[in-house]
Amino acid sequence: MGLVFAGVVAGAGAASPALAHDVVVSSTPDDGEVLTEPIKTVSMTFSDDILMGAGAVALMTVTDIDDGHHESGCVSIDGDSVSTDVALGESGEYLVTWQVVSSDGHPTSGTYTFEWKPSMPTATTTAMTYSPTCGDAWSGTAQSTSSGLESATATAAPVEPGTLPLNAVPEPTMTILNSAPAGQTDHSALTVPLLIALIVGIVAVLSAVVVIVMRRIRRT
Ligand SMILES: [Cu+2]
Incomplete structure (x- = not known):
């Protein structure tokens, strides 16, 4: 009986890793x-x-x-x-x-x-x-x-744009570095033509005023 039991246990032990x-x-x-x-x-x-x-x-x-x-x-x-x-x-x-x-x-x-x-x-x-x-x-x-x-x-x-240490290498920092000046560039790119348009407009208005004033002066 003992031998049979041992055999069954050994068989089960050998079989189980392959089965599951x-x-x-x-x-x-x-x-x-x-x-x-x-x-x-x-x-x-x-x-x-x-x-x-x-x-x-x-x-x-x-x-x-x-x-x-x-x-x-x-x-x-x-x-x-x-x-x-x-x-x-x-x-x-x-x-x-x-x-x-x-x-x-x-x-x-x-x-x-x-x-x-x-x-x-x-x-x-x-x-x-x-x-x-x-x-x-x-x-x-x-x-x-x-x-x-x-x-x-x-x-x-958290890193504030503009206060970045120059030796900051990690990727998140790089993203901030790249995005911040890009935002500034966009801003100034918009502002410069606006400024030129404004100056041109002022000059145009001023010269128109000057012309009108000159004409009035000539008339009187
Ligand atoms: Cu398996």
């Missing part, structure tokens, strides 16, 4: 959970180790009901668990969308929801309108990587 993708065993927060305390990460545990590297990419997004993104864009894989940093915004339902490569080499994906219902007023963060790439600015604080810090600071800092 890894499944979600648990997650934090859990599927359908009502969160009342703030969280900094969303993590999921699978039935087997998740593949990573060489084309095996794990993705996780955490979006609110308005499709605003609250994930950092960085996904950590540690054996059978996958996690991402999050910064939740307004209370309400959040959707976790995930995609991993199962231990059998097959891409697997799914979604689940949880509800954010803070027990105390909490500082909310602004959602991103797109899914940030790891290292980019996101709705939370900058990631530990230095490049993430730089780009987060560059996009977060």
Whole structure:
């Protein structure tokens, strides 16, 4: 009996990875959970180790009901668990969308929801309108990587046109640099012909007045 049982277990153990993708065993927060305390990460545990590297990419997004993104864009894989940093915004339902490569080499994906219902007023963060790439600015604080810090600071800092530091390189700054003088150019381009027209008009009026006055003087 014991030998038969062992054989069945061994058979089942050998067969299961080939038969099915890894499944979600648990997650934090859990599927359908009502969160009342703030969280900094969303993590999921699978039935087997998740593949990573060489084309095996794990993705996780955490979006609110308005499709605003609250994930950092960085996904950590540690054996059978996958996690991402999050910064939740307004209370309400959040959707976790995930995609991993199962231990059998097959891409697997799914979604689940949880509800954010803070027990105390909490500082909310602004959602991103797109899914940030790891290292980019996101709705939370900058990631530990230095490049993430730089780009987060560059996009977060509001820059007044005209007060730009000359060594400002990041793209958002470049956009402002390009748009501000363009606006000024448009303005002066409009003003110069207007000014010329005005001067021509004044000269015309003045000469007309002079002519009229001269005629009156001649008559008297
Ligand atoms: Cu599979």
